[in-house]
Amino acid sequence: MCQLMDTTTTAAPLQNDCETELETKPKWSSSLWSWWPSWRPTSMSLLKTTESKILACIRNDIWARFVTLPNQDRIWTLTVTNKAAPNPAAQASKTPLVMVHGFGGGVGLWIRNLDGLSHSRTVHAFDLLGFGRSSRPHFPSDASKAEEQFINSIEQWRQSVGVENMILLGHSLGGYLAASYAIQYPSRVSHLILVDPWGFPARDQNGTEVVKRPTLPPWVKVIASVVSFFNPLAVIRAAGPWGPGLVNRFRPDFKSKFEDLFEDDTITQYIYHCNAQNPSGEVGFRAMSETLGWAKKPMLHRIHLLPPSMPLTMLYGAQSWMDSSSGDRVAEIRGQAYTRVQLINHATHHVYADAPDEFKKAVEKICKSVD
Structure with a gap:
């Protein structure tokens, strides 16, 4: 089991009092609903505390900090390096791996992967704009504009961190955004890895599915029914x-x-605190989606815009509710361009957590092929 330890030597120093106050103090209007945030047992401070317990499991060197974008939005970022690397300069020279989480997630969910994947190269992971501990700005209701806000924040983050080229890995919603980013900024992506990506299947003009998918799990159906009327995670906040x-x-x-790491509810508490805050990124997600399972701008309609020179690997959980036939269709569309579709056995949608060893082997093999 992971033990909560002093992370002052590996984590970023605490912000000054003014910054901490801005981070943790909930923002709401003085309207009739001013009591609403206090009714929810959450805060950015509680999210920070829960995340710190998760990150205490990391044994390598970790630099955790906010990366400030030109518009003053902040992206919560982890940079992990191998403190036992025999040749740190060689590790630093390798193309870094950048990991983008899925809908409702955050950097803490990569806890099974960060140490292993940082063995031979730097790994960056960040909370998407509007999720986790990152800033929660307003998102437009237009699908294209909402997507562009996400992509702009990723590119501005890249510039601020100083990453020239990267192996870009995205899971679920993060996979959709990673693909969109790679289309717009292909010179920055050495290899694109999409893990059970959301938003690829399309429907034909009659409204039938072009790509079939397995029966959705009950929790997906519940959220899907909410999406039609409210923000996707409204039910969590409404439950107080x-x-x-x-x-x-x-x-x-x-x-x-994660039960071998935490005996208690650390992970589910982390998920709760990530998603019980004021809605932002989920507003952007709702703008981009028809329902939970379908994107207004399906990536299958745009994947041909990836340059043929960009290698693409798509990893799917063999028991996922996402259908890997989307990956097969991508391979057909890209023709002779390098496209590999791989199923990870004994894994559901959250491949990285269900089969961390197989996930690590697959990703490491890709990284080694880059440099």
């Missing part, structure tokens, strides 16, 4: 003090995925 229990009830699988 019952919110944490709601996450445990609908996502008991998450606790089991």
Whole structure:
């Protein structure tokens, strides 16, 4: 089990009092609903505390900090390097791996992967704009504009961190955004890795599915029904003090995925605190989606815009509710361009947590092919 330890030597120093106050103090209007945030047992401070317990499991060197964008939005970022590397200069010269989480997630969910994947190269992971501990700005209701806001923030983050080229890995919603980013900024991506990506399948003009998918799990159906009327995670906030229990009830699988690391509800508490804050990124997601499972601008319609010279690997969980036939269709569309579709056995949608060893082997093999 992971033990909460002093991370002052590996984590970023605490912000000054003014910055911490800005980070943790909830923002709401003085309207009739001013009581609403206090009814929810969450805050940025509680999210920070829960995340710190998760990050204490990391044994390599970790630099955790906010990266400030030109418009003053902040992206919460982890940079992990191998403190036992025999040749740190050689590690630093290798193309870094950049990891983008999925909908409702955050950097803490990569806890099974960060140490292993940083063995031979630098790994960056960040909370998408509007999610986790990153800034939560307003997102437009137009699908193209919302997507562009996400992509602009990723490119500005890249510039601020000083990454010239990267191996870009995205999971679920992060996979959709990673593909969009690679289309717009192909010179910055040495290899694109999409892990159970959302938003690829399309429907024909009659509204039928072009790509079939397995039966959705109950929690997906619940959220899908909410998406039509409210922001996707509104039910968690509306539940108030019952919110944490709601996450445990609908996502008991998450606790089991990390049970060898945490005996308690650390992971489900982390998911709750990530998603019980004021909605932002999920507003952008709602703008981009028709329902939970479908994008207004399906990536299958645009994947041909990736340059043929860019290698692409798509990793799917063999038991995922996402259908890997989308990956097969991508391979057909790209023709002779390098495109590999790989199924990870004994894994569901959260491949990185279900089969971390197989996930590590697959990603490491790709990284080694880059340099």
